[in-house]
Amino acid sequence: MSNTPLRTAHGLTKDPVAADWPALREADVERLLLEYPHLGVLHSLHWHSPRPFSAAGLITTSTGTLFVKRHHQQVRQAAWLEEEHRLLAHLHAQGAPVAAVVSNRHGRTATVQDEWTYEIHRVAAGVDLYRDALSWTPFQSVHHAHAAGRALAQLHNAAAGYQAPARQTPVLVINAKLIEQEDPLAAITAAAQADSALGTYLQDKDWHAQLSNLLLPYHAELLPLLKQQPALWTHNDWHASNLLWSDDSSTAVVSSVLDFGLADRTFALFDLATAIERNAVPWLDLDSGGSAPADLDAVDALLAGYHAVKPLSATELHTLTALLPLVHIDFAVSEIAYFAGVVQSVSSADIAYNAYLIGHLHWFNGAEGQRLLNHLAQVKP
Known part of the structure; x- marks a missing residue:
């Protein structure tokens, strides 16, 4: 052996x-x-x-x-x-x-x-075209983006009758429990009080002031829209590397969906916003000083594929645009808690805090983030 x-x-x-x-x-x-x-x-x-x-x-x-x-x-x-x-x-x-x-x-x-x-x-059916792809890396083509959008809508249709309560697991799931609160900063404070590792990590950070400036303006617009969302169990990690594909090179068809490890009870638009955030913005380019411009063609293809199965209304598209800058918040906080507490890696927790939780918010406030949000605001149902 x-x-x-x-x-x-x-x-x-x-x-x-x-x-x-x-x-x-x-x-x-x-x-x-x-x-x-x-x-x-x-x-x-x-x-x-x-x-x-x-x-x-x-x-x-x-x-x-x-x-x-x-x-x-x-x-x-x-x-x-x-x-x-x-x-x-x-x-x-x-x-x-x-x-x-x-x-x-x-x-x-x-x-x-x-x-x-x-x-x-x-073993699921299909070809693993993205086996070595990192999260936050793009689709290989707009055809893959369109197929991924269709497959996500089909998955939402399949999940529609599932009524189990939200997951009880306290670590490494993706949901909207923090951003759905009237006061998300108070919710983060409560989470830090309940998780000693998270609390210890955040205690010397200026997180409250930073999130007050970066998060709360988006949250004020988003909160009333969230209250209208019907609950749904969602995948929450809809990245091309979690999909298997048809071996017919002339078509782009999702054959299987993998890795429901981050699934929880959220709502359909949350899953769709996560899919945009994880596939259409090359976040890792920021590490080398790039501006990480979003692939707007991929965004359009993903939405078109989804819309072909589950049509999106003007109100839903508006909600999607309002949600996108904050869709990462809950998981970023969960990752910080995981790295600080479970694996006790301060360096990884620092990346999750600075590059993910705070860094993504800064990006959405910058030129490229505003370009993406303005583009979404122009999409018609």
Whole structure:
């Protein structure tokens, strides 16, 4: 058996970083498979995911190829993970193209061993064209953007009847709990009081003054619009790297949707705004002094694809424009708490605070951000 391999992961910049979590080992997978006797014995562990918040990889057993993902229990306890799996089961029953989660010999889809929580998925259909793509990197074409918009609207239709309450997991999910509050700064203060690591990190930052200037003007326009949004379970990480594609090079079709790890109960426009934020703005260019101009053609294609399945009204487009500068706020705060508390990396927490939470707000107040928002304001239903 091999020793634990060195593992790098996607970081918060363009450069790979040492992974926060050790790579899967063959011995780990062999022990895990004892809880899944119907999957057979391990033949190989042949790919390690570069995603940062867990350890994952592809394995081949005597029954086929599978995807294994391992979380630390501080990040995902079994009950927290199975919230995600119940959403997947609903979507699968509605015909959505999502990977099936495999149950263990006890009928559970999350398996706890030592300090870890594991899940095993069947391999989804399609070609992984964006396997090595970082978040905040663009679509390869406007055809992909259009197809991604269609697929997102179709996923929202499939999720429409799912009525589970919001997730109870306290870390690394994306939602709008802070920005939906009448006073989002008071909500952040409460979050810092409830999470000692977040509170300790923020205590010497001038975050309240910064967010008062950068966040509150957008929030004043957004808040009454948020109160009109019907709740929906949403993906919340709609990036091209979480989609698999048809192997027919003459068409752009999403074959499967991956990675619902950040899913929660929000609303459809929140998911759509997240898709724009994650795919249409090359945020990582800011690290090298660039201006990160948004790809307006990709924005238009994404919206056109979505609109073809779920037409967007003028009011919804206005809400989308008002929401976009703030759609990252809740997850940025969650990332700061994760880096400061769970993995205890002040340097990563600093990037999440300065470049993500504050930096994105500064961008929206600058020329390129205003260019994007003005463009969206001109889009007609």
